[in-house]
Amino acid sequence: MTNTEPKTTEAPIDVPAGADTDPTVSPVSEKAAGGSAVATATETTPPLRVTKVAMREPSKAPDKIFSGATLATGIFLVALIGAIFLFLLLTAVGPLSRNEVNFLTSTEWTVTDKRLAFGIAGMLWTTVVSSIIAMCLAVPVAIGVALLITHYSTPAIGRTVGFLVDLLAAVPSVVYGMWGVRVFAPVIQPFSDAVAGSWLGKIPLLAPGLQSSGTVFAAALVLAIMILPIVTALSRDVFEQTPRDHIEAAWALGATKWEMIKTAVLPYGRSGVIAASMLGLGRALGETIAVMLILSTVRKFDWSIFSGGETFASKIATNAGELDSPTKTGAYIAAGLVLFLLTFAVNAIARVVAAGGKAKA
Amino acid sequence: MKINRLAQVAALMAAGALSLTACGGSTETGGTTGGQTTAAETSTAQTSGTDTSAAETSASESQGGGAVEITCPKGKVNGGGSSAQDIAMQALTKAYNTTCNSGQVIYTKSGSGQGIKDFYNKQLQWAGSDSALKDKPNKDKVVESEKVKTRCENNPGWNLPLIVGPVAFAYNIDGVDKLVLTPKVMMEIFNGKITTWDDAQIKALNKDAKLPSDKINVVYRNDESGTTENVAKYLKAAAPDQFTGEPSKEPFAKVGEGKKGTQAVADAVKATKNAFGYMEWKYAKDAQLGVASIDNGQGAVELTAESAAKAMEAAELQADGNDLKVKLKYTDLGEGAYPMVMVTYEIVCSKGLPAEEAALLKDFLLFATSPDAQSKLEDQGYAPLPESLLTKVQTAVKAMA
Numbered sequence: 001m002t003n004t005e006p007k008t009t010e011a012p013i014d015v016p017a018g019a020d021t022d023p024t025v026s027p028v029s030e031k032a033a034g035g036s037a038v039a040t041a042t043e044t045t046p047p048l049r050v051t052k053v054a055m056r057e058p059s060k061a062p063d064k065i066f067s068g069a070t071l072a073t074g075i076f077l078v079a080l081i082g083a084i085f086l087f088l089l090l091t092a093v094g095p096l097s098r099n100e101v102n103f104l105t106s107t108e109w110t111v112t113d114k115r116l117a118f119g120i121a122g123m124l125w126t127t128v129v130s131s132i133i134a135m136c137l138a139v140p141v142a143i144g145v146a147l148l149i150t151h152y153s154t155p156a157i158g159r160t161v162g163f164l165v166d167l168l169a170a171v172p173s174v175v176y177g178m179w180g181v182r183v184f185a186p187v188i189q190p191f192s193d194a195v196a197g198s199w200l201g202k203i204p205l206l207a208p209g210l211q212s213s214g215t216v217f218a219a220a221l222v223l224a225i226m227i228l229p230i231v232t233a234l235s236r237d238v239f240e241q242t243p244r245d246h247i248e249a250a251w252a253l254g255a256t257k258w259e260m261i262k263t264a265v266l267p268y269g270r271s272g273v274i275a276a277s278m279l280g281l282g283r284a285l286g287e288t289i290a291v292m293l294i295l296s297t298v299r300k301f302d303w304s305i306f307s308g309g310e311t312f313a314s315k316i317a318t319n320a321g322e323l324d325s326p327t328k329t330g331a332y333i334a335a336g337l338v339l340f341l342l343t344f345a346v347n348a349i350a351r352v353v354a355a356g357g358k359a360k361a
Numbered sequence: 362m363k364i365n366r367l368a369q370v371a372a373l374m375a376a377g378a379l380s381l382t383a384c385g386g387s388t389e390t391g392g393t394t395g396g397q398t399t400a401a402e403t404s405t406a407q408t409s410g411t412d413t414s415a416a417e418t419s420a421s422e423s424q425g426g427g428a429v430e431i432t433c434p435k436g437k438v439n440g441g442g443s444s445a446q447d448i449a450m451q452a453l454t455k456a457y458n459t460t461c462n463s464g465q466v467i468y469t470k471s472g473s474g475q476g477i478k479d480f481y482n483k484q485l486q487w488a489g490s491d492s493a494l495k496d497k498p499n500k501d502k503v504v505e506s507e508k509v510k511t512r513c514e515n516n517p518g519w520n521l522p523l524i525v526g527p528v529a530f531a532y533n534i535d536g537v538d539k540l541v542l543t544p545k546v547m548m549e550i551f552n553g554k555i556t557t558w559d560d561a562q563i564k565a566l567n568k569d570a571k572l573p574s575d576k577i578n579v580v581y582r583n584d585e586s587g588t589t590e591n592v593a594k595y596l597k598a599a600a601p602d603q604f605t606g607e608p609s610k611e612p613f614a615k616v617g618e619g620k621k622g623t624q625a626v627a628d629a630v631k632a633t634k635n636a637f638g639y640m641e642w643k644y645a646k647d648a649q650l651g652v653a654s655i656d657n658g659q660g661a662v663e664l665t666a667e668s669a670a671k672a673m674e675a676a677e678l679q680a681d682g683n684d685l686k687v688k689l690k691y692t693d694l695g696e697g698a699y700p701m702v703m704v705t706y707e708i709v710c711s712k713g714l715p716a717e718e719a720a721l722l723k724d725f726l727l728f729a730t731s732p733d734a735q736s737k738l739e740d741q742g743y744a745p746l747p748e749s750l751l752t753k754v755q756t757a758v759k760a761m762a
Contacts, residue, residue: 112609113499186632210618211578212633296618297583308618318621322585324474
């Protein structure tokens with residue numbers, strides 16, 4: 001686009017000579033005032049002159065610098081991801097080659113001098129299950145809150161609710177963890193016990209597990225609260241962007257408020273909400289300290305959400321203090337690599353889903 | 362989004378919350394120790410010295426008592442490692458730094474293995490460890506004692522036992538103030554063989570207690586821990602038929618639930634009815650949990666500083682000059698000894714540190730071995746070193762150059 005610009009622009013501008021002597025009067029207003037202003041001016045009015053203003057040739061440097069900078073940041077990011085992946089892979093490959101059990105299907109985790117047997121099946125299950133529960137609980141609530149803020153409440157209430165939800169995002173996860181383990185988990189324990197104790201307890205997923213409150217379910221609930229503000233804030237932003245035309249059109253067709261939301265706002269916000277949910281899921285999958293504080297670990301893998309377990313991140317964090325040999329570190333890094341790939345896959349799927357159903361704005 | 366403005370408010374709140382909790386762990390650490398190290402310590406040393414072998418201790422005391430006067434050299438030394446001695450070390454360093462108001466001695470917990478590694482990689486001037494330096498290669502083919510020798514410019518590293526920590530078997534049962542357990546029964550609980558509190562084997566030991574028929578909820582450390590290793594060593598020695606496998610830092614309990622760190626274990630036992638777990642004594646005290654008395658074959662022994670110190674007195678010293686390794690005895694300790702103690706070491710260079718650092722470290726360790734500082738550790742849930750061993754450690758510290 002730069003090469004099509006003319007070298008110089010000659011702009012004929014009417015400038016009254018008096019403009020030089022009177023800087024408070026802008027040439028434009030003088031000009032806008034037109035002939036009548038000239039006539040009523042207190043000063044003696046000189047005849048209008050046409051001058052040619054030669055504009056400097058626009059410098060191309062800022063353009064080049066900016067495009068260079070964006071390119072550099074892009075390359076940097078890709079290189080960073082690549083470097084992280086490479087680091088994970090290189091550190092993990094040694095212990096993986098000496099692993100005595102199947103890395104993907106075993107639930108054993110023994111990394112001692114005598115035996116090197118580690119598998120991620122248990123962690124994968126706990127990570128995925130807790131994140132899915134958190135998503136299932138948080139996303140509908142987040143959409144509801146976002147709709148309330150954008151379409152149902154008065155601006156004052158909307159702002160207040162939005163403020164409060166944003167406040168949740170600013171709470172550090174260690175605080176969530178401490179609150180979860182000391183306050184929240186004991187509160188929901190009677191509910192878990194009731195479910196596990198009823199006929200539902202026959203289902204392995206809901207079987208009675210821990211005696212204490214540090215269950216996967218409790219951790220998932222806290223995760224849901226943690227991702228709520230992310231999903232809400234982003235959903236709110238897309239819902240606000242719904243074109244006025246769509247909304248008016250829905251009204252014009254005689255839609256009720258809910259029908260308007262269903263036909264105009266939700267389809268328009270679909271891809272945005274999916275993207276928001278994926279950001280939330282990413283946080284849930286990788287959340288470390290809160291999960292570590294809440295979740296109890298168990299010696300034998302258990303399918304139940306009312307039992308304990310370990311996520312990838314919490315397992316690594318629990319043992320990071322004692323990673324005293326490359327072999328052991330490598331085993332944990334291998335688990336980290338799976339989390340990395342899992343997050344990567346989730347994001348890739350989310351992109352496909354979001355792009356597939358993108359509403360035409 | 363108004364996150365920026367909110368973040369400021371929330372960050373403030375969070376910072377407050379964090380600093381409060383950070384204090385929670387170690388509020389009573391020392392502080393009071395400072396300033397009283399002169400007159401008080403000599404008197405306590407002499408009174409405690411009289412009841413044991415008076416001749417030996419008073420002789421060493423006469424030279425030891427005078428030399429414990431600290432000189433407060435300038436400079437800064439960093440130590441780190443074992444988290445089992447962290448509370449003690451924080452109390453000692455704080456007391457020393459307050460007393461001296463010049464030297465800076467800092468201890469950071471990072472795990473014993475990491476501490477030793479940082480020590481021989483010259484990031485630390487001494488290491489705190491749950492176990493003495495190993496002479497055999499580990500899984501990365503590193504021989505710790507040789508690495509340390511290189512670090513100390515070809516002078517051997519010394520293991521100095523300094524902190525004695527009793528481990529409590531704590532429980533949370535309504536209406537039960539006193540509980541007696543044997544190593545065998547505890548191991549059966551950890552193995553999942555005994556699952557309820559009113560099991561016949563527990564009842565036989567506690568005839569008067571009203572034991573509930575509820576399930577025992579075992580809580581253990583899920584991170585690798587020196588505490589776990591020491592408890593495992595004890596149970597392996599005292600209940601060899603029940604303890605299968607080898608003691609290690611990995612959890613040995615076959616049932617129950619794991620929590621990271623002693624604090625979380627104590628919290629979980631506190632929060633869960635009918636829970637049972639092991640933890641450093643201090644944490645059980647702070648959480649006001651019931652602590653089981655152990656019947657090691659010579660009658661039930663309650664956990665007190667005295668009963669724990671008795672177990673230390675029975676320990677065997679494997680000294681190589683000033684390198685002092687302690688081999689704890691877990692059985693046949695005699696009457697009134699609480700068997701579950703762990704001893705943690707300070708690992709230092711016998712020679713080879715820069716003069717300024719060496720002087721400060723030496724001064725600090727001397728301070729830490731003062732009977733007064735040792736007896737102050739009782740408040741933190743540790744037991745004092747027995748006189749005989751304390752004297753040997755003092756001699757070693759004085760020989761450091």
